[in-house]
Amino acid sequence: MIQHLTILLGFQLLGEAISRGAGLPLPGPVLGMALLFVALMAVPRLAAITTTAQGLLAHLSLLFVPAGVGVVGQLDRLGDDGLGLALAILGSTALAIIAAVYTFIGVARVLGR
Amino acid sequence: MTDVADIWIYLSQGPLLWLTLTLIAYGIGDTAFRASGRKPIVNPVLLAVAILSVVLTLTNTSYATYFEGAQFVHFMLGPATVALAVPLYTNLALIRRSFLPMLAALVVGAGTAMVSAVVIARLAGVGPDTLLSLVPKSVTAPVAIGITEALGGQPALTAVLVIVTGVTGAIIGTPIFNALRITDYRARGFAMGVASHGIGTARAFQVNETAGAFAGIGMGLNALLTALIAPLLAPYLVAAY
Numbered sequence A: 001m002i003q004h005l006t007i008l009l010g011f012q013l014l015g016e017a018i019s020r021g022a023g024l025p026l027p028g029p030v031l032g033m034a035l036l037f038v039a040l041m042a043v044p045r046l047a048a049i050t051t052t053a054q055g056l057l058a059h060l061s062l063l064f065v066p067a068g069v070g071v072v073g074q075l076d077r078l079g080d081d082g083l084g085l086a087l088a089i090l091g092s093t094a095l096a097i098i099a100a101v102y103t104f105i106g107v108a109r110v111l112g113r
Numbered sequence B: 001m002t003d004v005a006d007i008w009i010y011l012s013q014g015p016l017l018w019l020t021l022t023l024i025a026y027g028i029g030d031t032a033f034r035a036s037g038r039k040p041i042v043n044p045v046l047l048a049v050a051i052l053s054v055v056l057t058l059t060n061t062s063y064a065t066y067f068e069g070a071q072f073v074h075f076m077l078g079p080a081t082v083a084l085a086v087p088l089y090t091n092l093a094l095i096r097r098s099f100l101p102m103l104a105a106l107v108v109g110a111g112t113a114m115v116s117a118v119v120i121a122r123l124a125g126v127g128p129d130t131l132l133s134l135v136p137k138s139v140t141a142p143v144a145i146g147i148t149e150a151l152g153g154q155p156a157l158t159a160v161l162v163i164v165t166g167v168t169g170a171i172i173g174t175p176i177f178n179a180l181r182i183t184d185y186r187a188r189g190f191a192m193g194v195a196s197h198g199i200g201t202a203r204a205f206q207v208n209e210t211a212g213a214f215a216g217i218g219m220g221l222n223a224l225l226t227a228l229i230a231p232l233l234a235p236y237l238v239a240a241y
Helices: A002-022 A028-042 A044-058 A060-072 A075-111 B004-013 B015-035 B044-058 B063-075 B077-083 B085-090 B092-097 B099-123 B128-134 B141-151 B155-179 B185-207 B209-238
Strands: none
Touching: A002 A028, A002 A044, A002 B077, A028 A044, A028 B077, A028 B085, A028 B209, A044 A060, A044 B077, A044 B085, A060 B015, A060 B044, A060 B063, A060 B077, A060 B155, A060 B185, A075 B099, A075 B128, A075 B155, A075 B185, B004 B015, B015 B044, B015 B063, B044 B063, B044 B155, B063 B077, B077 B085, B085 B092, B085 B209, B092 B099, B092 B209, B099 B128, B099 B185, B099 B209, B128 B141, B128 B155, B128 B209, B141 B155, B141 B209, B155 B185, B185 B209
């Protein structure tokens, strides 16, 4: 467990350092995910972290709660634009989901995959 | 014998109380979600946030005090994002086969998210400064904030719009897919990750592990794509006012 967490934190640290150092538009953890993915392919033994990773991901929702509470206090920032922004988010999120899912299925079907 | 009020003052200033309450609120949210038969509208994040907001208001507690405790949970977002590499690896064969569908869905989904958000907001009379902060709302928060800074928008407003987008996607995704009778969990998950980043990904993991893996890729790829194209696209979207 401690070993697994060390690996995850190590890759986050590595991603953070590279992202900062090279001025990349990706946050450290996302780069760390990419690096760990490459490392898993190179060293399959690393897959021992699966249990810890699954444990963390099973409650990924929990980790967004503190940020969510922060947002509630900031809702007045929406000001007079609140309704317009709510409509834009609802409409565009639905449209993006529909556009992405049909594109995926359409291309997969054309390619026979 | 110490007064209850004294105990409260002691506990409410330290991190232990707020960390514990965060876990309890999420536990209540998650229990309600399961009891509802896993209905997407009973979103555990939304419920926990609502409960905690009421508690903070009633006890007159500042967000800074709350976050002293909650930061331990918040911090785990980093290693959890790194951990997304594991489902990617275990689903490798499926992901290899899906490379082109993912690429196409990424471009179409990310483009639709940005363009349709700005178009709808403009029609609703939202001003140009606010529009800039809306452009990256489908991207994971740290990247979205960076994009907004580059565009000259308001980072704090973007943070709000990002979280609201995530919760919206997590709630409407499953009903949309079911109404459209889409059963391909690769496509369902990927669309969730592209449109509603980490919160959509968390929701996808609740539905299906394959969906979660694809959502994680969608989130990561959209962070990269939007960071690259938003600065090019935003001036055209917001201009000609």
